[in-house]
Amino acid sequence: MEKLFVCKVCGHIEFGSAPEMCPVCMAKSFTENPDAIMPAEKEGKEKHVPVVTTSASCGLIPGECKDVFIKVGSVAHPMQDDHWIQWVDLYINKKFAARSQFAPSSIQAATCVHVKKDTTGEVTVIEHCNKHGNWMAKTTLP
Ligand SMILES: [Fe+2]
Numbered sequence: 249m250e251k252l253f254v255c256k257v258c259g260h261i262e263f264g265s266a267p268e269m270c271p272v273c274m275a276k277s278f279t280e281n282p283d284a285i286m287p288a289e290k291e292g293k294e295k296h297v298p299v300v301t302t303s304a305s306c307g308l309i310p311g312e313c314k315d316v317f318i319k320v321g322s323v324a325h326p327m328q329d330d331h332w333i334q335w336v337d338l339y340i341n342k343k344f345a346a347r348s349q350f351a352p353s354s355i356q357a358a359t360c361v362h363v364k365k366d367t368t369g370e371v372t373v374i375e376h377c378n379k380h381g382n383w384m385a386k387t388t389l390p
Pocket residue numbers: 295296325331332377378379380
């Protein structure tokens with residue numbers, strides 16, 4: 249299995265090797281953790297495994313995007329002051345591409361990332377729940 253490295257400051261995960269600097273928070277301190285991501289079949293998966301869908305066309309930047317839509321859980325995860333989805337990180341071909349960060353007050357655990365139209369390959373999404381850790385899903389760009 250591929251090695252996982254976790255940023256000690258912001259929790260961002262990198263695949264394969266630790267980068268010199270965290271692409272999210274610029275920290276230079278990673279720790280290897282083979283258990284950083286919850287197994288896909290673990291209890292609670294319905295509310296934590298991201299649901300990732302794509303669209304080959306975009307209404308916001310027509311002709312220039314492929315859209316990746318992400319919601320956390322096939323059953324919507326709670327967004328409460330003591331239990332919420334803190335962020336969603338998106339990778340393209342295992343390279344970090346975007347983070348959506350959430351406060352629990354008025355936000356649903358969902359986001360959209362606008363990917364350049366000529367980009368191809370695999371999308372990986374990792375979400376972080378403050379109580380239940382990191383959960384992952386994958387799909388392929390259209
Ligand atoms: Fe949770």
